Amino acid sequence: METLEALQRRIETGRDLQSIVRTMKTLSAVTIRRCETASRAVRSYDETVDLGLQILLRNADVADRAIRASEQADASGPVGIIALGTDHGLCGRFNDLVATETGAQIEKYPADPVRTVAVGVRVADLIEAGGCLPAAIYSMPGSVTGIRETTRALLSLIEDWRETQGIARVRIVHNVHSADGRTMPVAMSLLPISPAFLRHQAGRPWPSRRLPTYFENRDTVLARLLEQHVFVRIYRAIAESQVSEHAARLSSMQAAERGIRDRLSEMDAAYRSRRQEQITTELLDIVAGAAASGLDNR
Numbered sequence: 001m002e003t004l005e006a007l008q009r010r011i012e013t014g015r016d017l018q019s020i021v022r023t024m025k026t027l028s029a030v031t032i033r034r035c036e037t038a039s040r041a042v043r044s045y046d047e048t049v050d051l052g053l054q055i056l057l058r059n060a061d062v063a064d065r066a067i068r069a070s071e072q073a074d075a076s077g078p079v080g081i082i083a084l085g086t087d088h089g090l091c092g093r094f095n096d097l098v099a100t101e102t103g104a105q106i107e108k109y110p111a112d113p114v115r116t117v118a119v120g121v122r123v124a125d126l127i128e129a130g131g132c133l134p135a136a137i138y139s140m141p142g143s144v145t146g147i148r149e150t151t152r153a154l155l156s157l158i159e160d161w162r163e164t165q166g167i168a169r170v171r172i173v174h175n176v177h178s179a180d181g182r183t184m185p186v187a188m189s190l191l192p193i194s195p196a197f198l199r200h201q202a203g204r205p206w207p208s209r210r211l212p213t214y215f216e217n218r219d220t221v222l223a224r225l226l227e228q229h230v231f232v233r234i235y236r237a238i239a240e241s242q243v244s245e246h247a248a249r250l251s252s253m254q255a256a257e258r259g260i261r262d263r264l265s266e267m268d269a270a271y272r273s274r275r276q277e278q279i280t281t282e283l284l285d286i287v288a289g290a291a292a293s294g295l296d297n298r
């Protein structure tokens with residue numbers, strides 16, 4: 001039978017784990033709030049970029065060239081896939097879902113060369129185990145400021161892909177947190193820009209009676225605006241992925257906390273029972289000793 005000292009050590013260890021789990025729950029909840037705020041904040045910038053595209057695409061020649069380029073790039077050629085995972089565990093099947101969806105995306109292009117990039121070492125290991133070695137691995141940012149830096153790094157990578165490897169089709173795979181609390185993988189096209197989106201922007205009515213003007217070359221302005229359009233898509237994908245990651249970790253920590261609480265209750269009950277047995281044994285020893293001493297005195 002386990003001694004009281006051993007039981008007490010186990011109870012103290014369980015309480016230490018309970019404290020760690022509570023801290024991780026708090027950190028996850030704070031990170032979720034910050035990433036959700038960052039995702040909402042970038043929407044206003046996204047709207048500004050869309051308005052700039054709307055002004056440029058009102059010109060029929062610019063719109064036709066942009067739509068034609070998107071349709072041609074969508075036809076064939078090498079493909080780049082960016083997978084957003086995690087650097088840390090304790091988040092259930094989060095990385096497995098991303099790796100599985102990445103594999104499904106790769107299978108959609110049996111005749112085209114595919115290059116993958118992983119954000120998060122854990123998802124990189126799973127993708128490699130699935131038979132596709134990532135061309136590069138980035139760390140998942142640990143703060144809202146880091147989201148911007150990682151987005152810029154991925155944007156530079158995409159530009160390098162386009163210039164040196166002729167990759168005009170780029171997709172990004174990440175998890176989202178659904179309304180019913182589940183973690184779901186999604187795949188989104190970053191490049192080429194959807195022709196339907198470009199047509200929609202070209203046909204939208206301007207919200208006021210005055211049109212803004214610009215002085216730089218139209219193609220230069222268009223290229224910069226499309227780059228910022230992709231920037232926003234990557235930024236929001238990373239922010240949504242982090243919300244999903246920490247929501248999954250929060251759920252895991254809640255389950256762990258329940259398990260620890262139940263186990264502590266069992267150990268506390270066992271400790272009280274063992275302590276009561278020890279006290280009873282000591283009392284019986286005292287009574288027996290007193291009785292024996294009384295007999296000796298007769």
